[in-house]
Amino acid sequence: MAAVTDKFYSNSWLYPDDHFAPGEHNLKFQLRDKIGIPWDFSKYDWERGCSVADAVLRMILNELRNQARLHFEGLEIHSDYIRQASARQGMKIIAPTEFDAVIPFTIKGLDLQEIRLRDFSDQYLPGQIRLRVVDVAQIDKFPGLRRAGVFGTKFGTCLIDTKALQEQVFKSLMDKAFHALSSIPYATNTYDVTRGSRPPTMDLKIQDDILKEINVDFVPGFILDNEKISIPGAVVSSSEETPVVFPRYGLMKWINKENKNIDENDKNFIWRSCSSSYERFMFDLCAVSEERCYIRTASRVMKVLVFRLRGRQNQAANLLSSYHLKTVAMYCILLLTVPTKLTSPGYCLSGVREALGYFLSFLKSVLEKKFLPDFFLGNEHLDKIFPGSYFSKIRIKYNLFDKENPALVEQAQFGFPEFERVLSGCFDAGNLNPKVVNFFRDKTLNM
Structure with missing residues (x-):
């Protein structure tokens, strides 16, 4: 894979390229069938x-x-x-x-x-x-x-x-x-x-x-x-x-x-x-990381799912924007692929199925708590990636839902079960690290 500095300093549009684990050859076709529309x-x-x-x-x-x-x-x-x-x-x-x-x-x-x-x-x-x-x-x-x-x-x-x-x-x-x-x-x-x-x-x-x-x-x-x-x-x-x-x-x-x-x-x-x-x-x-590619692919899957369910007037889909989903993806990248005390040494995300499992778990907690903190404001782990940065010194969290319609925020959790039903069989919910799931729910999502 390319050096990350080469990628960062490149000021070019980037064609999307989904990345699945070797054992997930049929997963993309399953996801297309489940969601009902292609996204490429x-x-x-x-x-x-x-x-x-x-x-x-x-x-x-x-x-x-x-x-x-x-x-x-x-x-x-x-x-x-x-x-x-x-x-x-x-x-x-x-x-x-x-x-x-x-x-x-x-x-x-x-x-x-x-x-x-x-x-x-x-x-x-x-x-x-x-x-x-x-x-x-x-x-x-x-x-x-x-x-x-x-x-x-x-x-x-x-x-x-x-x-x-x-x-x-x-x-x-x-x-x-x-x-x-x-x-x-x-x-x-x-x-x-x-x-x-x-x-x-x-x-x-x-x-x-x-x-x-x-x-x-x-x-x-x-x-x-x-x-x-x-x-x-x-x-x-x-x-x-x-x-x-x-x-x-x-x-x-x-x-x-x-x-x-x-x-x-x-x-x-x-x-x-x-x-x-x-x-x-x-x-x-x-x-520089296949694991993060799995998370980015999972994020694209979630974007197209939200697009599809918006047409059915699903409450969660009506609330969630592309930036909301990218924020969840960034928390996945931080908590699953950056070394912290949450993950055991040598841990590697196994593929898109597992990435979708964490994504859905995080999203469920976000909708239940009606709170999605901006990734760059008040994030206690931001120093793990951007040590000493302007944003890592900001200790106050900001809820991205504060600027949304309160009625949409209130009702969104009732639309979430449809997300799991549509993706049934395409995500791993049983083998998630409870330390990561609990940290996100109980620490990250607390003001």
Whole structure:
């Protein structure tokens, strides 16, 4: 298998490749029969989807940079974008028609300081920050951003207004770029592209003759830091530590409908400290471990099962998103394939059947407790993979279900038995390590 550092530093879309144990030759066919739909797609469709997404992203990004130079002094948008999420992690299912990209940017010459965000109860909100302008006199160098309202004030403190940055700067730049391009020519094709806005994302819808509609999440990410972390050798199947650089981005998070405890005066200044680089690395770890490939394959199976059961209005499927499932997969990778006191020396996950057994066990506990903690916030074992990292120092957990419809969260556990019925005979529930299962249920899922 490839060196994990080669995989991590590769900024390429990754074609999904399921990996089953030698004794599981028929398991994929059994799973397809049980679930009722295939989840693979052709290499031709994959290459088509990737090339269309890349062509449109490059054209828009190039014009966006041109418009930024004309209208907003100091706003520097990088010349390349960072591929992320399922299409980068080898997790895409059914059709290659959804892609995600972070567009790194900075404000050159402006000194900013991260400030942790507190709610009405004076409690820190994990992973949420504000950016303070250290020297207010510097803002005179950025008249375009100032006119757009990017520099706001709260109690005498100058902060970056994320709503103004998204609405008055990036949406304005995007519209100017679209007007300049009119349509997006590429090779012998011209694509019709429309822009939406779901902060922190600007979503692009691309009409294609073959794949019909391709959706691209275009996410501006302010460069907060570049962390150099020495990954333990045991994690990357090496005798030595491996230094890896992790960019950390701030995403404009000014819409916070799910949290009623945030001061209205704070909402326009909120950034989310984005963990996408670290998440990408979690799945790049599959490059050096068959066991992690089994977990990634199990995650794809669960994604297609949720997709299938959503059509039947299953309560759990209606709640669970792709990111929820990836979070469970990351806990599986951590607790089953990274050396801790939970697993005996020499333990190896036997295949996809066992990986599905743990996945279902973890998911059942999550739905019963109505609690799925963000993998990168308050995770006591995060130091086992990312020692000394920004996220490993955050001790407060965040429930990913807090931003979901409470009625869906309440009802989801009643849909779980159908998951087990559909997958009956395709997963191993009898030979799971009780120490791992109990730790996840009783420790990980406790606030």
